[in-house]
Amino acid sequence: MAVYTDVAADELAEFLKHYDIGELLSYKGIAEGVENSNFLLHTTAGSFILTLYEKRVAKNDLPFFLGLMTHLASNGISCPQPVKNKSGEALSTLAGRPAAIINFLEGVWPRKPNATHCAGVGEALAKMHLAGKGFAMSRANALSVSGWRPLFEQAASRADEVQPGLRGFIETELDYLEGGVWPKNLPHGVIHADLFPDNVFFLGDQVSGIIDFTFACNDLLAYDVAICLNAWCFESDCSFNVTKARALLAAYGRERELSEAEQKALPVLARGAALRFLLTRLVDFLNVPAGALVRPKDPLEYARKLRFQQGVSSMRDYGIAASGLVA
Numbered sequence: 001m002a003v004y005t006d007v008a009a010d011e012l013a014e015f016l017k018h019y020d021i022g023e024l025l026s027y028k029g030i031a032e033g034v035e036n037s038n039f040l041l042h043t044t045a046g047s048f049i050l051t052l053y054e055k056r057v058a059k060n061d062l063p064f065f066l067g068l069m070t071h072l073a074s075n076g077i078s079c080p081q082p083v084k085n086k087s088g089e090a091l092s093t094l095a096g097r098p099a100a101i102i103n104f105l106e107g108v109w110p111r112k113p114n115a116t117h118c119a120g121v122g123e124a125l126a127k128m129h130l131a132g133k134g135f136a137m138s139r140a141n142a143l144s145v146s147g148w149r150p151l152f153e154q155a156a157s158r159a160d161e162v163q164p165g166l167r168g169f170i171e172t173e174l175d176y177l178e179g180g181v182w183p184k185n186l187p188h189g190v191i192h193a194d195l196f197p198d199n200v201f202f203l204g205d206q207v208s209g210i211i212d213f214t215f216a217c218n219d220l221l222a223y224d225v226a227i228c229l230n231a232w233c234f235e236s237d238c239s240f241n242v243t244k245a246r247a248l249l250a251a252y253g254r255e256r257e258l259s260e261a262e263q264k265a266l267p268v269l270a271r272g273a274a275l276r277f278l279l280t281r282l283v284d285f286l287n288v289p290a291g292a293l294v295r296p297k298d299p300l301e302y303a304r305k306l307r308f309q310q311g312v313s314s315m316r317d318y319g320i321a322a323s324g325l326v327a
């Protein structure tokens with residue numbers, strides 16, 4: 001999260017009168033994250049998170065995100081729950097932005113994920129995929145293959161300012177991924193689509209819950225696995241850590257078996273996942289709004305991960321045998 005839109009104390013106190021969550025004691029903007037404006041609220045009834053939805057979130061999609069959290073929680077997944085106001089609505093407006101309050105989830109996200117954390121996220125992801133079955137709403141992934149070129153076009157003319165040659169590197173990769181290699185017939189369902197370490201909370205070694213469903217959508221389940229491989233299984237120097245990948249994939253596989261076709265597709269899905277985050281990071285890096293409380297994320301981290309994924313064409317290239325997925 002971040003803060004792009006400020007909220008005045010009197011405005012917030014007035015807003016909270018529409019909820020049954022007590023009197024406002026204090027609130028502060030949360031600097032972490034990059035997508036929406038988020039505030040930690042302390043009221044006489046406890047702690048809550050207030051989100052004002054920003055640029056990448058279409059208002060029409062909000063019922064999907066909020067409904068999904070409710071659906072997942074009622075199917076055994078620990079995630080924040082939307083708090084309804086006195087009129088029974090989870091979605092409202094504050095400071096001119098669509099706004100929602102969710103309950104506070106205990107736990108901390110791992111700053112340096114180890115193999116145990118990776119196993120935790122693998123298990124949580126598979127359980128989320130299974131729990132997503134039966135969710136009645138659907139939402140196409142606006143940031144899948146057809147969404148990448150429009151993102152690139154927003155950043156292309158300045159990409160080489162970030163790293164010489166970056167524009168050509170991205171263009172070549174886009175041409176490749178748009179050229180018919182993207183898998184079509186793999187199992188699909190509701191995916192989180194942004195299950196990075198800062199969106200998974202732990203208490204000790206155990207996952208206490210997952211947050212931030214603002215990219216959730218219907219897409220290939222294995223694409224979510226690929227996003228996690230990129231986000232969890234590299235070291236800070238961007239070297240791939242096969243021990244972490246084995247832990248993540250094995251734990252995932254114990255809950256939901258990855259088919260042979262999904263395993264075969266993982267390298268190309270991981271290339272796409274790397275490009276997707278490279279592009280959003282690049283656009284954000286080049287367009288930090290004046291006065292926003294936000295730390296843009298490093299696009300080049302994902303250029304390095306993409307280079308690694310370009311050299312992989314099978315599970316064996318990761319150093320993972322099929323039997324390693326059901327340890």
Ligand SMILES: Nc1ncnc2c1ncn2[C@@H]1O[C@H](COP(=O)(O)OP(=O)(O)O)[C@@H](O)[C@H]1O
Nearest residue numbers: 001002032033034035036049080103104105212
């Ligand atoms: N339900 C929650 N309980 C506790 N902390 C939360 C909750 N939701 C968000 N946070 C805090 O806000 C940070 C960023 O939230 P996130 O949803 O990832 O942001 P964004 O809306 O920008 O994607 C988290 O890393 C965490 O510190």
Ligand SMILES: N[C@@H](CCOP(=O)(O)O)C(=O)O
Nearest residue numbers: 001033034035196212277297
């Ligand atoms: N995970 C994305 C950024 C968006 O997610 P947030 O949870 O940090 O707001 C990235 O790392 O590029």
